[in-house]
Amino acid sequence: MPQRFSFSRLMFWVGIAFLYVPMLVLVVYSFNESRLVTVWAGFSGKWYVELFQDQQIMTAVWRSLQIAFLSASAAVVLAILGSLIMVRHRNFKGRTLFSGMITAPLVMPDVIIGLSMLLLFVAMGQMIGWPENRGMLTVWIAHTTFCLAYSTVVISSRLREMDRSLEEASLDLGANQIRTFFQVTLPIIAPAIVSAWLLSFTLSLDDVVIASFVTGPGATTLPIEVFSSVRLGVTPKINALATLIIAAVSLVAIGSWYLTKRMNDRVSAQLATS
Amino acid sequence: MNTYPTLKKFVPQGRYTLMAAPFLWLGIFFLLPFLFVAKISVAEGALAIPPYTALIEWLDGVLNIRVSFYNFQWLLDDPLYIQAYWNSIKMAFWSTVYCLLIGYPMAYAIAKAPKDKQTVLLLLVLLPSWTSFLIRVYAWMGLLKNNGLINNALMWLGVINEPIQMLNTNFAVYIGVVYSYLPFMVLPLYANLVKHDNSLLEAAADLGAGHIKRFFTVTFPLSMNGVIAGSMLVFIPVVGEYVIPELLGGTETIMIGKVLWQEFFNNRDWPVASALALIMVLILLVPIGLFHRIQNKEGGL
Numbered sequence: 281m282p283q284r285f286s287f288s289r290l291m292f293w294v295g296i297a298f299l300y301v302p303m304l305v306l307v308v309y310s311f312n313e314s315r316l317v318t319v320w321a322g323f324s325g326k327w328y329v330e331l332f333q334d335q336q337i338m339t340a341v342w343r344s345l346q347i348a349f350l351s352a353s354a355a356v357v358l359a360i361l362g363s364l365i366m367v368r369h370r371n372f373k374g375r376t377l378f379s380g381m382i383t384a385p386l387v388m389p390d391v392i393i394g395l396s397m398l399l400l401f402v403a404m405g406q407m408i409g410w411p412e413n414r415g416m417l418t419v420w421i422a423h424t425t426f427c428l429a430y431s432t433v434v435i436s437s438r439l440r441e442m443d444r445s446l447e448e449a450s451l452d453l454g455a456n457q458i459r460t461f462f463q464v465t466l467p468i469i470a471p472a473i474v475s476a477w478l479l480s481f482t483l484s485l486d487d488v489v490i491a492s493f494v495t496g497p498g499a500t501t502l503p504i505e506v507f508s509s510v511r512l513g514v515t516p517k518i519n520a521l522a523t524l525i526i527a528a529v530s531l532v533a534i535g536s537w538y539l540t541k542r543m544n545d546r547v548s549a550q551l552a553t554s
Numbered sequence: 555m556n557t558y559p560t561l562k563k564f565v566p567q568g569r570y571t572l573m574a575a576p577f578l579w580l581g582i583f584f585l586l587p588f589l590f591v592a593k594i595s596v597a598e599g600a601l602a603i604p605p606y607t608a609l610i611e612w613l614d615g616v617l618n619i620r621v622s623f624y625n626f627q628w629l630l631d632d633p634l635y636i637q638a639y640w641n642s643i644k645m646a647f648w649s650t651v652y653c654l655l656i657g658y659p660m661a662y663a664i665a666k667a668p669k670d671k672q673t674v675l676l677l678l679v680l681l682p683s684w685t686s687f688l689i690r691v692y693a694w695m696g697l698l699k700n701n702g703l704i705n706n707a708l709m710w711l712g713v714i715n716e717p718i719q720m721l722n723t724n725f726a727v728y729i730g731v732v733y734s735y736l737p738f739m740v741l742p743l744y745a746n747l748v749k750h751d752n753s754l755l756e757a758a759a760d761l762g763a764g765h766i767k768r769f770f771t772v773t774f775p776l777s778m779n780g781v782i783a784g785s786m787l788v789f790i791p792v793v794g795e796y797v798i799p800e801l802l803g804g805t806e807t808i809m810i811g812k813v814l815w816q817e818f819f820n821n822r823d824w825p826v827a828s829a830l831a832l833i834m835v836l837i838l839l840v841p842i843g844l845f846h847r848i849q850n851k852e853g854g855l
Contacts, residue, residue: 288666291659292675298656299682299736302693305703309696316701362576374577381580383846387787389794389838391811392831395818396587399828402604403590425583428576482684489796493818503688510688510801514696522689529685537677 303526310519327520334517337505344485344502347416351423352480356473358424359431363469366432367439385429394493397422401494414496422494423487427480434479438472439465468547471540478536482529588835595828596621606824625829635813635830639837642810645724646792649731650739650785656732657739657784662773664740665747676744683737691730691801698726698802722804730798735791739784746780747773779848786845790838810834 310328314321331337365372366379385393401411401418411418446468450460466473488503495501510518597606597620611618629635664675682690697703698720705717720726750773758768796811803809810830818827 286663286666288659288663291656292663295656295660295736296678298733299679302697302733303682303685303690305697306689306693358576358579361573365573365577378577378580379850380846381577381584383849384842385584387790387838387842387845389791389796389811389834391794391796391814392591392835393584395814395827395831396591397583399590399594399824400583400587403593406604421583425580428579429584432576479684486686486688488688503686506686506688506692507797510692510695514692514699518689518692519696522686522692525689526685530681533677533681533684537673541673 303522306519307523307526310516310523312516312519315516327516328524331517331520331524337502337517337521340500340502340505343416343499347419347423347501348481348484350420351427351484352477354420354424355427355431355480356435356477358428359435359476360469360473362428362432363436363439366436382429382432385426386433390487390489391493393422393426394490397425397490398493414494415499416495418494418496419491419499419501422490423480423484426487426490427483430483431476431480434476435469435472438469442468471543474536475540478532591828591831591835594825595625595832596623597825597828598622598624599823599825604824605822625825626833628826629829629833634808635810638808638810638813639833641808642793642795643837645727645731645809646789646795649728649735649792650789652728652732653736653739653788654781654785657736658743658781660736661740661743661747661780664744665750672748676741679740680737683734687734688797690734691798694726694730694733694802695721698729721802722807724803724807726802726804727799727807727809730802731788731792731795734798735788738787742783742787743777743780746777746783750776779851782844783848786841786848790841790845793838794834 309320311323311325312320313324313326362378362382366375366382369375397418398414401414401421405411405413411421442465447460447464450464451457455463486503487501488507491501492504492507495504506518506521509515593609594606597609599605600607607620609620611620660679664672664679667675695702699705700717700719700721702721704720705714708714709717754772754776755768758772763771794811794814795809796815799807799809799812800815803812814827814830814834817823817830
């Protein structure tokens with residue numbers, strides 16, 4: 281394609297500017313000396329110091345990281361099984377129902393998921409006495425549920441593209457199904473598993489609405505904490521927190537993109553030479 | 555051994571039990587809850603913990619089943635709720651249109667870029683959506699405020715003398731929604747556009763079709779599945795959006811997600827909140843079904 285003027289290319293960079301400028305502003309003002317977020321009064325890192333001294337936020341950060349780690353891990357394990365069902369068994373009873381239960385959480389509004397899960401937990405608590413009360417456990421269950429849907433979509437698309445003759449070769453050479461799964465299938469879908477885990481981790485870390493419904497006393501997550509302070513207005517401490525989140529996400533995203541690329545390159549190089 | 559050979563058919567086998575785990579999980583924690591929403595939507599509010607009346611009660615040796623459609627009647631009688639549903643659908647619709655207008659050219663540009671650059675460009679679009687959604691909405695609060703960056707800049711340039719009220723308006727909600735949901739529009743559109751066969755465009759060009767004609771007669775119709783998938787990914791969640799109207803909207807922004815939240819948390823009226831949720835699910839059933847079909851067709855699931 282010749283490098284001539286193109287409307288779509290212009291729109292692309294306008295769109296990118298639209299997406300990045302507000303975040304850039306947020307980052308710049310996190311180093312502002314003044315409490316007034318919109319007036320520049322000189323460079324300062326004092327909001328970061330205040331952020332790290334805020335015990336409430338720090339506890340919430342730790343709690344949210346734990347929940348995100350556990351939700352992403354559980355969701356990915358379940359999603360591997362779910363993808364195997366979806367991709368390898370084209371016809372089974374309830375397939376339509378199952379695939380519906382995977383796509384629906386992707387788009388279902390958070391308020392509905394949050395409310396319905398809370399009502400389930402309350403009813404279960406009344407009927408079978410579990411969960412006794414709401415807290416980290418119920419948030420974990422809720423997050424695992426919607427992360428499971430996203431993870432299944434990511435992993436099953438990779439599983440579908442995979443060359444099945446590799447598995448057949450392994451079975452022909454005498455490996456049993458379980459060994460074939462762990463030594464052939466799993467390494468091939470590993471990049472998708474990593475992306476699914478990271479996606480789930482960020483989704484869990486980001487959720488405010490569902491967690492607000494299903495959490496209980498003493499289990500305030502970071503987004504709930506941020507939301508309640510943001511509702512009252514703009515504060516530089518939140519800007520500092522935002523900057524750290526943006527930095528962490530960018531690092532992980534670029535890092536995992538690089539790793540996936542290298543892994544894919546290596547797999548295709550191996551396939552080419554063998 | 556095998557005293558009951560037929561029994562074996564009903565006892566789950568090891569491998570299949572394991573495979574059933576995700577099925578059961580979603581059944582219990584995603585599907586089953588909707589039954590409780592339905593159940594509590596026909597209960598009455600009560601000063602109790604939990605704050606609703608029981609559906610089935612054993613009272614003095616008599617089984618009482620109490621179903622009340624009072625909540626639904628209440629919702630339909632009050633124009634506020636109908637207004638909220640209508641507003642939500644309207645705002646979700648226009649947000650989808652704006653996302654499509656901005657997102658389509660972006661997806662097109664990525665799909666037309668050299669193969670080795672495409673992943674990087676796509677990453678550039680998706681990266682913001684991986685940082686906190688809440689923080690991205692919050693970023694606009696600082697920009698749109700009366701003494702915010704945009705107003706200050708405009709006043710400094712002398713375009714305006716008085717700050718324009720932008721925060722706490724529907725305008726701000728649109729900005730926030732388009733900003734937050736744009737990547738969800740670009741991704742399925744790109745996935746669709748990148749699969750297009752270039753020879754079709756060449757054939758059209760050979761037959762004398764110009765740039766614009768080729769786009770509207772070949773590319774756009776072929777990308778219809780991507781358009782629908784992207785639009786549904788924006789439209790459906792935006793109908794029930796809560797965070798954006800709460801932070802950026804004002805009193806004029808009556809959206810159903812916000813109303814539901816207020817009924818639940820502020821008024822502690824769980825039955826009315828459930829009825830609101832149930833009606834919302836019914837409204838969204840058709841779009842969700844459409845999304846599901848496209849997702850299946852495009853090889854997603």
